[in-house]
Amino acid sequence: MKPVDSFLNRAELVSKSEAETHAEVAAFLSCPASYPHHPDEVRVVETHTALVFMAGEYVYKLKRPIALDFLDCRSLEARRRNCQSEFAANHRLAPGVYLGNVPVTREADGTLAISGSGTPVDWLVVMRRLDQANALDQRIAAGLVSISDVDRVCRTLAQFYLSQPPIMTSPVGWIALWKEKVAIVRTSLSDPSFGLPEDEYQAPLQAIEQFLARSSGLMTTRLAQGRIVDGHGDLKPEHVYIGEQVLIIDCLEFDERLRWEDPFDEIVFLGLECRRLGAPWIAPRLVDQMAQLLGERPPEELLRFYRTYRACMRARLMIEHLRDEAPRTPEEWPRKARLYLKFAIEALSPGDQS
Structure with missing residues (x-):
């Protein structure tokens, strides 16, 4: 074969x-x-x-x-x-x-x-x-995820985050890295060759750019408090295995800077992907449990920024598949990108906890 x-x-x-x-x-x-x-x-x-x-x-x-x-x-x-x-x-x-x-x-x-x-x-x-049936995405599809499963994942991640030394970088460098990531997302989503409707990406992009311009102090405070660590970098449900031991595979390996993350940024991303798979209840549980285990919780404004950015970033990754010479299922990528942009717009609401 x-x-x-x-x-x-x-x-x-x-x-x-x-x-x-x-x-x-x-x-x-x-x-x-x-x-x-x-x-x-x-x-x-x-x-x-x-x-x-x-x-x-x-x-x-x-x-x-x-x-x-x-x-x-x-x-x-x-x-x-x-x-x-x-x-x-x-x-x-x-x-x-x-x-x-x-x-x-x-x-x-x-x-x-x-x-x-x-x-x-x-x-x-x-x-x-590993046994694929134990992967979180498969357990969600089968309706087999329990609150205790989510709590076990949180305990594993919290122990990991607490064991990692804080990232030592300057506040200026930290915000510059974020601005670079957001600029890449904007370049993709606004590319006219992709044909994404402007009214679907403009509001969330402007919101995250305005946050960086006006409220970046919330992020540099997290840095100064030692909250930014070398994390997983790509924390998706298909990478989380819930068996006798919780195992999490496929850390992002090609650029360690992209693993420099606030733990709450990572678990917001995991919650977003669980929502996409049909288990929206997991997202707030992740945040609440992680706050309890880490003994602190970021301001809701910062969590909302993480939710909005992550949804826009995923929309960008979906639509970028159309740049391949022979993209598989080309009709699917715009649909998936627009779904994530829908999540991004919903994340702008102060009451959104997904």
Whole structure:
């Protein structure tokens, strides 16, 4: 089974030889016989930045040799470093899940091998495979999430946040980073080629820009209080596993600055995604429990800013899929972007707790 890698249709992002090698490695990893533990089958999952090979009890992640606005993995060395960063970042919230980094090698006879004696042609992140039924998004879909489940997630996250040293950066640098992130969101959502109605994105964008201009002191106060830590960076329901132990995978690995976060920003994002999946009750529970466990709660104005920004940011990520050479389900991305913009507008209301 050879996976379709539509992202590599953009030839300007990678050399022909690199693209051919990537396709060869992907085909090799799609075959059960390629693995030392001989799984019965291999299921391939595509993400924006990687191909994920579900091979029996293990998972192997292959980075795409592409350049996007937030990372550049075109070189073998860049992919090796990215794999190392992912392994290091994820030990914190998923102990025992991430097993290491191994090369795909070109052997003397020209064949490929996983961790062979030949020359590395690519690198993999190796993980222990988790039971998908325990993922929070799957439990929401099955109607199996309880209040105690949410509280367990909060306890795991609170313990993690309290163990992280505060980020040491200047107030000017902190606000500059936020302005940079918001500017990127505006550039995408206002791009006329996407055709998003101005009345759907203008109000929330103006609200978050005005907050940064007039109320940024709330954010620099959080920084001065040591509330900003190296967090997860991409806290979505599909990354949260609720089994005997709460495990949280897929920390954002390519830019540590994008993991510099207020814990309440992260859990607001998790609550937003739970709402999208049909469980809006989880969002206020997350905030209330985290406030109790951390012993403090940000002002509601700041929480509203986080909700609005996160919804706009997700709208931006949805609509950006249309820049792909051959986007999958192109009709879906504007619909999803407009749903998030609806959430962003609703978050402007002082009474909104989602």
